[in-house]
Amino acid sequence: MPERLDDTDLLFKALADPSRRKLLDLLHAHDGQTLNDLCEHLDMTRQGVTQHLGVLEAAGLVTVVWRGREKLHFLNPVPLQEIYERWIAKFEKRRLKALSDLKKRLEKSND
């Protein structure tokens, strides 16, 4: 049976591939591109790109709107914000504390 993946896993796995990160950059540069637009910048078949976009969609990083026979892709940065809060800000506090402890130690050693 296929393993059930939670949202965090979908998100980090989506980001763990250079082609997908490139797609995010492409959409950041110009939102609302069609599949064909995006394909022109990646060195793989259209079907490969489709699969990557599917992963980004499943992770909630990309939203799709159909216009006739064209599929327009839009970036959704909200999940990135969630990563920040859960996985960066939390660990950042520790880093800042370490710096401040170091500072205190240095000041103390100057006594």
Add this chain to the structure above:
Amino acid sequence: MPERLDDTDLLFKALADPSRRKLLDLLHAHDGQTLNDLCEHLDMTRQGVTQHLGVLEAAGLVTVVWRGREKLHFLNPVPLQEIYERWIAKFEKRRLKALSDLKKRLEKSND
């Protein structure tokens, strides 16, 4: 031949596994734990945990110090900060702009 991975790739791939994220949380809760300490919280063999820690080390997220026959593990949050700057702050600006555009549109529609 094995594909050469850049730093960003090592970092995101390191984060793309729930066991490794759990290890980061464990070290965040209590830094400097030995391999055996960490093993007690994961449902896999010691060797499995060793391999995960190797991935975290390669990504620069964990640093190791030997004390006799014990291996102590320390968290390094600096690479997370780099992710923030390159992959979150950048996209966050777009999100804030979208919100501000929405606000302007709403204000306009109230005229």
Add this chain to the structure above:
DNA sequence: TTGACATGCAAGCTTGTTATTGCATATAAA
């Protein structure tokens, strides 16, 4: 209504990842 275009769906190949088992080595403790 025909042909070109934009895309979907699915099978299959190749490679990478995760975890295991088995054995080896170095350090500490009895």
Add this chain to the structure above:
DNA sequence: TTTATATGCAATAACAAGCTTGCATGTCAA
């Protein structure tokens, strides 16, 4: 110096990921 502890290294098996090829479908334009 023997035994237990903490760990490393390597081969392998099971599974997942990435990409391709081939064909199908819906939409637009002449």
